[in-house]
Amino acid sequence: MNEAYPPVLDSLAVVLRLENVDTDVITPIGRVLEGPQAIVDYAFEPLRFADDGTKRADDPFADPDRQNAQILVAGRNFGCGSSRETAAQAIRGMGFRCVIAPSFGDIFYSNCLKNGVLAVALGSREVEQIMASADALSRIIVRLPEQRIELDGQVAQFEIDPLSKRMLLGGIDEIGLLQGYAEAKANFDRADAATRPWVRARRRA
Structure with missing residues (x-):
């Protein structure tokens, strides 16, 4: 179970002006990573560390x-490449609750939602406007219940499927979602057994 997503997320943002950032960049493949903290410590390794292991001066x-920023704004096709859930886990472990980009890798998008990270796809022009505001240290407000992003007097609406939205706000996964229907299922089974007893008898036979 994840921490419930806040109905209103008000934060600065880190801007990553790169396209086609794949999951091998987010979670490096040339290093053995043991434990969840290592996934975070070496996330985006090519962008944060030089070849000799020292910190890069241009580490975004x-x-x-922006050390407490909870929003990451990136270029198109973010999270493309191989299927590795550790990429979404690294994003979450770095403190980000929302990633905004023109487009995402499909599996990465799904993994973000499963790990308590809201992935928002907007038009390229809207993302560029958000990047410009974020560069100026403007705060970005993400209202998940209303599916709306607000900054500098501008509003952008985004799409998310209802079940993913419910799971994020409730801090639950697919299993938790199904468990929420347990009482309704039990009530149905009791009513069904009363109105169609022959069905139950046939199943036992």
């Missing part, structure tokens, strides 16, 4: 003014 995640 090192801006001291």
Whole structure:
């Protein structure tokens, strides 16, 4: 079970002006990572560390003014490539609750939702406007119940399927979602047994 997604997320954002950032960049493949903290420590390794292991001066995640940012804004096709859930886990472990981009890798998008991260796909022009505002340290407000993003007086609506939205706000996964229907199923089974006893008898036979 994940931590419930906040109905209103009000945060600064980290801007990653790169396209086609694949899951091998988010979770490096050239290193054995043991434990959830290592996944976070070495997330985006090519962008954060030089070949000798020292910190890169242009690390996009090192801006001291954005150390508590919970929103990541990226270029198109973010999270493309191989299927690795650790990529979404790394994003969540770095403190991000929302990723905004023009498009995502399909499996990465799904993994984000399963790991308590809201992935928002918007038009390229809208994303560029958000990036410009984020560069100026404007705060971004994400209202999941209303499926709306607000910043600098502008509003952008986004799409999310109802079940994913419900799971995020409730902090539950697919199993938790099904468990929420347990009482309704039990009530149906009792009513069905009363109105169609022959069905139950045939199943036992």
